[in-house]
Amino acid sequence: MQIVQDIATLRDIIGEVKKKGLSIGLVPTMGFLHEGHLSLMRAAKAENDFLVVSIFVNPLQFGQGEDYEEYPRDLARDQELAAAVGCDLIFAPPVKEMYPRGYATFVEVERLTTVLCGSSRPGHFRGVTTVVAKLFNLVSPTHAYFGQKDAQQAFVLQKMVEDLNMNLELVIRPTVREADGLAMSSRNKYLTSAQRKEATVLFKSLNKAAGEIEKGERDPEKLKEKIAQEISAARGARLEYIEIVDTSELRPVSTVAGSCLIAIAVKFDQTRLIDNIVVGV
Numbered sequence: 001m002q003i004v005q006d007i008a009t010l011r012d013i014i015g016e017v018k019k020k021g022l023s024i025g026l027v028p029t030m031g032f033l034h035e036g037h038l039s040l041m042r043a044a045k046a047e048n049d050f051l052v053v054s055i056f057v058n059p060l061q062f063g064q065g066e067d068y069e070e071y072p073r074d075l076a077r078d079q080e081l082a083a084a085v086g087c088d089l090i091f092a093p094p095v096k097e098m099y100p101r102g103y104a105t106f107v108e109v110e111r112l113t114t115v116l117c118g119s120s121r122p123g124h125f126r127g128v129t130t131v132v133a134k135l136f137n138l139v140s141p142t143h144a145y146f147g148q149k150d151a152q153q154a155f156v157l158q159k160m161v162e163d164l165n166m167n168l169e170l171v172i173r174p175t176v177r178e179a180d181g182l183a184m185s186s187r188n189k190y191l192t193s194a195q196r197k198e199a200t201v202l203f204k205s206l207n208k209a210a211g212e213i214e215k216g217e218r219d220p221e222k223l224k225e226k227i228a229q230e231i232s233a234a235r236g237a238r239l240e241y242i243e244i245v246d247t248s249e250l251r252p253v254s255t256v257a258g259s260c261l262i263a264i265a266v267k268f269d270q271t272r273l274i275d276n277i278v279v280g281v
């Protein structure tokens with residue numbers, strides 16, 4: 001496994017791989033790898049000849065006052081984990097390699113980025129689409145892998161790929177969870193042990209809503225109210241948003257019909273957790 005920090009070397013290696021006609025799977029991450037990331041890597045390795053994992057805490061997708069500085073980083077541990085799942089190349093550039101002085105170009109997907117996480121994190125998705133577009137240009141992957149855990153991100157990136165005619169396939173893989181249902185996230189590390197116990201409320205409340213839908217409930221307001229009640233009963237949990245939206249334009253639905261995304265963001269102190277499920281009726 002090679003570890004590359006500069007773009008010139010990355011381009012040389014990718015050029016060689018392409019010359020051999022090999023397919024390339026890319027898994028973009030911010031590092032501090034967990035089983036969610038590793039599941040993407042295993043799929044990418046199984047479906048492609050050459051696996052590239054990028055590890056880059058992208059300053060552009062963090063807002064002011066967010067956790068860019070504190071975001072957990074452990075490249076040595078990440079290298080071991082990535083090597084163990086057959087990663088061929090880690091690209092871990094410093095910030096100045098990705099955004100040199102005078103950097104001025106950004107990629108922005110409209111509409112889909114102003115709702116859900118986009119409304120509480122202005123500029124976040126502009127940062128995501130910009131860095132991912134750059135990674136796609138640098139690595140020219142055949143397939144790129146993302147998690148359903150960040151459902152809105154997956155929608156936004158799919159839109160970017162379609163609208164900009166990018167020549168690759170996005171693969172969205174299921175959310176990997178802890179045994180008690182909490183979605184794995186590098187940010188779970190911030191939780192105190194008391195908060196960690198309460199954090200199961202995200203997935204529990206989503207599952208309860210899915211159960212209500214199965215029993216026939218179709219009113220999104222009633223479902224949202226139920227989820228909000230569940231969240232408020234968990235000590236230290238503050239609901240940031242709960243939305244039930246369609247899975248094409250992420251618009252709030254007036255009745256639950258077809259395929260809907262139920263998405264929530266909850267804060268425990270400064271730690272912001274998200275989760276979602278897709279229900280189909």
Ligand code: AMP
Pocket residue numbers: 028029030031035036037039040145146147148149150173174175176177183184185186
């Ligand atoms: P991050 O390092 O948090 O930016 O995540 C990198 C990629 O891993 C993104 O495509 C995420 O959606 C995905 N990911 C993060 N957590 C999980 C999880 N628990 N299950 C599946 N994919 C995940």
